Amino acid sequence: MLNSVFRYLGSLRCTIWLIVSLLAVFSIGFFLPQRSLVGKDAYLKWAASEPFLGKIDQALHLTEIFTAPVTLALWVAFFVNLLLVMRQRIPLVLAKIKADPEKALKAQGGSGLCYSIELDEAAQERLPEMLAGLGYRLYGSTGRFLAVKNRLSPLASLLFHLSFFLLLVGWLLAFYTRFNGFVDVAQHEPFLGQISRYNASPRLPKLGSPPQIKLQVESVLPEVTQGVVTDIKVTFKDETGRSHEIGINRPYKDGYASVLFNDLGISPLFVLEDASGREIDGAYVKLDVLKGKKDHFSMQGYRVDALYYPDHAVVQGKDTTRSEEFKNPAFHLEVSRGGKPIAAGTLHPGEALQLDGVRLGFREQNFWVRLLVTQEYGRDFIYAGFLVALIALGWRLIYYRRELTGVVQETDGKRILQLTAKGDFYKALAQDEFDRTVQRLGNWVKT
Amino acid sequence: MAYYEAICFWLSLVLYALASGGNIYALVFRNQKVVPKLLVLITVGFVVHSGAIAARYVAQGHMPWSADYENGLMGGWFIILCTLYVAWRQKPLRVLSVATVPTAMLIMGYGVMRNPTLAPMAATLKSFWLAIHVYFAWLSFGAYVLAMAAGVIYLLKERAVRERGQAPAEPVPGRFDDISPERLDELMFRYLVFGFITNAIMIAAGSIWAKDLWGSYWSWDPVETWSLISWLMYGAAIHLRVTMGWRGTRFSWLMIGALITVLINLFGVAVLMKTTVHVFRFS
Numbered sequence: 001m002l003n004s005v006f007r008y009l010g011s012l013r014c015t016i017w018l019i020v021s022l023l024a025v026f027s028i029g030f031f032l033p034q035r036s037l038v039g040k041d042a043y044l045k046w047a048a049s050e051p052f053l054g055k056i057d058q059a060l061h062l063t064e065i066f067t068a069p070v071t072l073a074l075w076v077a078f079f080v081n082l083l084l085v086m087r088q089r090i091p092l093v094l095a096k097i098k099a100d101p102e103k104a105l106k107a108q109g110g111s112g113l114c115y116s117i118e119l120d121e122a123a124q125e126r127l128p129e130m131l132a133g134l135g136y137r138l139y140g141s142t143g144r145f146l147a148v149k150n151r152l153s154p155l156a157s158l159l160f161h162l163s164f165f166l167l168l169v170g171w172l173l174a175f176y177t178r179f180n181g182f183v184d185v186a187q188h189e190p191f192l193g194q195i196s197r198y199n200a201s202p203r204l205p206k207l208g209s210p211p212q213i214k215l216q217v218e219s220v221l222p223e224v225t226q227g228v229v230t231d232i233k234v235t236f237k238d239e240t241g242r243s244h245e246i247g248i249n250r251p252y253k254d255g256y257a258s259v260l261f262n263d264l265g266i267s268p269l270f271v272l273e274d275a276s277g278r279e280i281d282g283a284y285v286k287l288d289v290l291k292g293k294k295d296h297f298s299m300q301g302y303r304v305d306a307l308y309y310p311d312h313a314v315v316q317g318k319d320t321t322r323s324e325e326f327k328n329p330a331f332h333l334e335v336s337r338g339g340k341p342i343a344a345g346t347l348h349p350g351e352a353l354q355l356d357g358v359r360l361g362f363r364e365q366n367f368w369v370r371l372l373v374t375q376e377y378g379r380d381f382i383y384a385g386f387l388v389a390l391i392a393l394g395w396r397l398i399y400y401r402r403e404l405t406g407v408v409q410e411t412d413g414k415r416i417l418q419l420t421a422k423g424d425f426y427k428a429l430a431q432d433e434f435d436r437t438v439q440r441l442g443n444w445v446k447t
Numbered sequence: 448m449a450y451y452e453a454i455c456f457w458l459s460l461v462l463y464a465l466a467s468g469g470n471i472y473a474l475v476f477r478n479q480k481v482v483p484k485l486l487v488l489i490t491v492g493f494v495v496h497s498g499a500i501a502a503r504y505v506a507q508g509h510m511p512w513s514a515d516y517e518n519g520l521m522g523g524w525f526i527i528l529c530t531l532y533v534a535w536r537q538k539p540l541r542v543l544s545v546a547t548v549p550t551a552m553l554i555m556g557y558g559v560m561r562n563p564t565l566a567p568m569a570a571t572l573k574s575f576w577l578a579i580h581v582y583f584a585w586l587s588f589g590a591y592v593l594a595m596a597a598g599v600i601y602l603l604k605e606r607a608v609r610e611r612g613q614a615p616a617e618p619v620p621g622r623f624d625d626i627s628p629e630r631l632d633e634l635m636f637r638y639l640v641f642g643f644i645t646n647a648i649m650i651a652a653g654s655i656w657a658k659d660l661w662g663s664y665w666s667w668d669p670v671e672t673w674s675l676i677s678w679l680m681y682g683a684a685i686h687l688r689v690t691m692g693w694r695g696t697r698f699s700w701l702m703i704g705a706l707i708t709v710l711i712n713l714f715g716v717a718v719l720m721k722t723t724v725h726v727f728r729f730s
């Protein structure tokens with residue numbers, strides 16, 4: 001029983017079934033929302049709207065399909081199958097790349113395309129040189145030979161499939177060493193790399209330690225055109241005082257760690273002053289108010305609800321924004337204390353709102369940014385995997401192996417070279433190429 | 448849509464439609480003499496189509512490579528480009544336009560029904576790796592469409608052969624008679640291989656881009672997941688041929704069926720999935 005399972009695991013039929021099963025599993029992951037991607041709230045909403053699917057999901061964990069035991073088992077089977085099949089293939093591939101003219105002449109039989117060329121002794125002697133000009137290397141004697149182009153190409157098949165192991169090692173390394181944390185930092189606010197400063201709970205590495213990223217955001221320059229974010233430049237200083245600029249698609253990389261821009265928010269400076277103009281309190285508050293969202297902050301017992309207009313205008317007596325561009329920023333504030341409304345108004349930078357005996361001033365508008373700090377090892381293996389896979393694919397499928405077997409026979413005093421041509425993968429399409437090759441060879445022989 | 452873009456876009460669709468009508472005529476009435484003229488029509492359509500892309504480029508200031516309409520516009524352009532290229536290299540392959548031109552029209556038509564509005568280039572799309580990713584995506588898409596077209600012609604030819612009771616390798620007079628089924632069968636594989644390699648480059652470049660944009664090479668986002676599904680599907684097809692000997696009719700159906708995964712990749716992700724995680728709240 002165990003033997004036959006093992007034998008099946010080493011078969012090419014099993015490979016097809018494994019690929020098809022992976023396709024099926026990935027399709028489930030495509031059609032059903034995955035918890036890790038959509039978040040808990042969105043998942044619960046979906047489960048409530050699809051009670052039937054939701055129930056199936058709870059039983060089978062289909063919404064965590066990429067890490068489900070069945071998927072992991074399939075991956076294990078995939079790599080076991082790959083190892084077993086490749087182990088069987090190694091001697092076959094080695095035999096294939098070994099250029100043995102006698103064996104090739106016997107094996108060729110009538111399966112290839114046949115050509116004949118008349119030549120003389122001098123031309124026969126020059127055959128290796130002429131074939132080399134066409135990219136073929138001759139093995140054997142000029143009277144009985146095998147000439148091969150891209151002889152080692154079958155090796156690329158092993159190389160391609162083994163590149164999956166490079167990707168696997170890269171992925172495993174990345175999985176075990178990955179640190180992943182979001183941190184919100186306002187302009188001029190230092191971040192000293194403390195784990196406690198990260199939002200929610202950052203993903204800590206299972207092996208190794210988190211990155212020591214220390215920075216202070218100097219400036220944030222978002223560019224919005226017609227409601228589309230066309231660029232954002234975030235400049236920060238590292239602990240040595242060196243300046244770096246990051247943006248969307250332009251992370252800062254420090255070894256295996258990187259800092260990415262993830263999100264933007266408004267960080268206005270609000271100041272509370274007493275009747276004599278003395279500052280009682282003041283802070284850069286981080287607000288999540290873009291795209292019309294409402295947020296609030298507290299100061300000295302006041303609760304301030306804020307709505308933000310990046311390009312403020314008043315239309316028919318109502319506050320609105322002309323665009324998403326930060327051309328004329330303004331806040332609409334509603335201030336309350338103990339649930340009792342106290343004051344409301346719309347402020348531009350430099351303006352203030354009169355409360356009960358104090359003034360709430362909107363001094364200036366800064367930004368805060370959400371940065372994603374990551375660190376993972378394994379990059380080198382992943383890049384090597386991609387590179388090896390691509391080179392091997394090209395080598396195997398474009399520079400595939402072509403072979404010519406040749407026998408010189410003397411009939412009626414004429415010296416005739418009988419050629420048989422064969423290429424991997426193609427026969428009908430290879431004919432044009434072989435016709436051309438043989439024609440060039442014939443022309444050389446004549447000259 | 449920009450003014451000149453709209454004119455060029457619709458004009459190219461009309462020219463492609465006329466060419467497709469001509470192809471159907473050639474097929475039904477077994478008159479292949481019109482095929483070279485149809486190719487002229489397709490070429491003119493392609494030039495006008497390129498004009499639409501140029502007009503959009505001028506209006507927006509960047510290459511059109513995001514969202515459904517631009518996917519249709521550029522995807523269709525690459526399909527026609529591949530068709531003209533193979534027809535120019537080998538005359539008998541002109542016949543592939545029977546299936547490729549309607550496919551190009553289909554995706555252009557679908558795209559234009561969705562969101563042809565002009566928009567500046569989002570910061571998320573400004574990346575060297577993205578450019579590589581998109582370029583190879585189109586190349587592989589064009590090659591897969593050619594593989595499908597070779598499959599369609601193979602099946603039509605095979606039916607004609609069956610009707611006439613001729614041996615499959617022999618040319619069938621009046622029906623794509625200058626290309627043998629054996630060649631078509633191998634062409635399917637050749638296009639598939641080209642598509643598969645360019646698809647692999649597209650996935651590798653996309654994953655390097657994802658690392659810069661989202662912080663990880665692979666997150667099982669629906670877009671990523673489906674592109675892997677599509678690549679694996681074609682990988683399975685290569686296996687079925689190389690290791691299980693699938694050829695001819697079965698392989699043709701496989702090439703036609705597998706294209707559905709690519710079409711879903713192009714449009715379906717947006718239609719089938721309401722949310723992909725990789726969106727910036729800010730954008």
Ligand code: HEM
Nearest residue numbers: 015078081082085157160161396678679682683685689690
């Ligand atoms: C368990 C996993 C796999 C096994 C055991 C396996 C095995 C094989 C074998 C034995 C061949 C024939 C080699 C020859 O005769 O030259 C082959 C070919 C091929 N396989 Fe796989 N394969 C696996 C997974 C994959 C995957 C996931 C892909 C990509 C989607 C892939 C792509 C190819 C390609 C492109 C070829 C044709 C080129 C060549 O000969 O190498 N394989 N595979």
